[in-house]
Amino acid sequence: MSVTAAVWIVDFGSQYTQLITRKLRELNHSSIIMTLEDALEKIKTEKPQALVLSGGPQSVFEDKTDYSPFFKDDTLPILGVCYGMQILGQYFGGVVEKGVQGEYGLSEVHTENNFVIPHCPEKSNVWMSHSDHVSVLPKDFVSVLRSENGLLAGMKHKTKSIMGLQFHPEVNHTEFGKEMITFFFQGIAGLKPDWSSSAILESCLEEVKAVKGKKVLCAFSGGVDSLVAAMLSHQVLGNDLYCFFVDNGLLRPQDLNHIELLKKKTPLNIEIIDAKEIFYGKLKGINDPEEKRKVIGRTFIDVFEVKVKEFAQNHDIHFDYLLQGTLYPDVIESISPHKKGGKSVTIKSHHNVGGLPERMKLQLLEPLRFLFKDEVRAMGMELKLERDWVYRHPFPGPGIGVRVLGELKPESIVKVQHSDQILFEELKKNNLYDSTWQAFTVLLPVKTVGVKGDGRAYEEVIALRMVNSQDGMTASVTEFSWSFLNKVSSRICNEVKGVTRVVYDLTSKPPGTIEWE
Numbered sequence: 001m002s003v004t005a006a007v008w009i010v011d012f013g014s015q016y017t018q019l020i021t022r023k024l025r026e027l028n029h030s031s032i033i034m035t036l037e038d039a040l041e042k043i044k045t046e047k048p049q050a051l052v053l054s055g056g057p058q059s060v061f062e063d064k065t066d067y068s069p070f071f072k073d074d075t076l077p078i079l080g081v082c083y084g085m086q087i088l089g090q091y092f093g094g095v096v097e098k099g100v101q102g103e104y105g106l107s108e109v110h111t112e113n114n115f116v117i118p119h120c121p122e123k124s125n126v127w128m129s130h131s132d133h134v135s136v137l138p139k140d141f142v143s144v145l146r147s148e149n150g151l152l153a154g155m156k157h158k159t160k161s162i163m164g165l166q167f168h169p170e171v172n173h174t175e176f177g178k179e180m181i182t183f184f185f186q187g188i189a190g191l192k193p194d195w196s197s198s199a200i201l202e203s204c205l206e207e208v209k210a211v212k213g214k215k216v217l218c219a220f221s222g223g224v225d226s227l228v229a230a231m232l233s234h235q236v237l238g239n240d241l242y243c244f245f246v247d248n249g250l251l252r253p254q255d256l257n258h259i260e261l262l263k264k265k266t267p268l269n270i271e272i273i274d275a276k277e278i279f280y281g282k283l284k285g286i287n288d289p290e291e292k293r294k295v296i297g298r299t300f301i302d303v304f305e306v307k308v309k310e311f312a313q314n315h316d317i318h319f320d321y322l323l324q325g326t327l328y329p330d331v332i333e334s335i336s337p338h339k340k341g342g343k344s345v346t347i348k349s350h351h352n353v354g355g356l357p358e359r360m361k362l363q364l365l366e367p368l369r370f371l372f373k374d375e376v377r378a379m380g381m382e383l384k385l386e387r388d389w390v391y392r393h394p395f396p397g398p399g400i401g402v403r404v405l406g407e408l409k410p411e412s413i414v415k416v417q418h419s420d421q422i423l424f425e426e427l428k429k430n431n432l433y434d435s436t437w438q439a440f441t442v443l444l445p446v447k448t449v450g451v452k453g454d455g456r457a458y459e460e461v462i463a464l465r466m467v468n469s470q471d472g473m474t475a476s477v478t479e480f481s482w483s484f485l486n487k488v489s490s491r492i493c494n495e496v497k498g499v500t501r502v503v504y505d506l507t508s509k510p511p512g513t514i515e516w517e
Contacts, residue, residue: 012056028193053084077189085164092138225325249276250399450500
């Protein structure tokens, strides 16, 4: 997909920045999140249809950035959110005051100066998260919203398409946030819809067409991301696409069955690499979760490189590109804009096949890298893939490696495989699989007393983890009935050897992550 988009969102480090692009896409407008440095450089030669200055944790009093490139074109619509509004206030000559008492959480705002937002009442609740605030309006701006504390909550330029909101319209807590965003981008900026499933598919196909005629290698997992990336690429590349699936011994029964099914029912050329014993040997004695991830990643690269080179030599093939199903959350969370002088921070290290392109001298092909999970699913349906394939639950690269807490002993892996299969069967049997975004089991490194038969048992604990999410950036616990949870618990305790207790994880993301390690 081309990095051009109707709306540029400048990331100042707010935890909500990705939600702005989500809301815009719901309204069928293309958008892209950019670092401040990239946006200031890019705007010298290109012009978006609209610009968003996002929220952020810093203070304008420490900000010495020259923002003038953003304001040279008087016709460019600009929306400042939270910190972005303070930038507008300071740049245009208003007064930003250092907060003595910030506004955080829900706050009621009301419109003023006869300001009307269609389908939005005069008073509504919004989500505040700021300390500093604009205390004196800049010249040529008018106050349009004010908070219950009497602070300026929204301002609009009298003649230009520039608006500032001190709260976050992009979060669900803001009652009429979608209406406010619609008002600015469609009513003020005049944007026309340019984002749909068919448009997304065409844009992604354009990326693949650029490498037509080259030999492309795919590290295939069978999950929706790699499957959609492979199937749309196959439309262009045909037999020049080669998919390799590594069985690392950290898979569930459903994963292996799924790969065999895809081999039979899709045109993809899928080669299975059995590397279970190699992975088990490398992971022996390792307890630290980060070290396990690193070992799994390094071993994957080693195995993949050797096997693919053997295949290439045997078939006289030279690979040019590596196809990956990288998604936008991976890009947002993995790349720290600090490296480019930006103001956001790295959240996590993304486990994909890092290092492989360099080792094998391959260029990357990532046609899905500007999409969220639900958009990839929509593309899968656009490609006429079977619904069960498209709506499979996400499964992490390290697999069961991050679902056995502690050392990855073969018997521990079996406990998770067996318990996970029971959960999978019960979800399917009760037509509940689609009621949760992701469901899995985790083996805890503790033992508890139990009773089996007439004797005392001192065995291990399985945790059930089931969450609802849209794209994995945030998640809430799925509320299943006690009868269903009891049935799953009973089966696991009775059928999985060495387990006497089952618990249910009730933690949302944040503060927790979806996976346990």
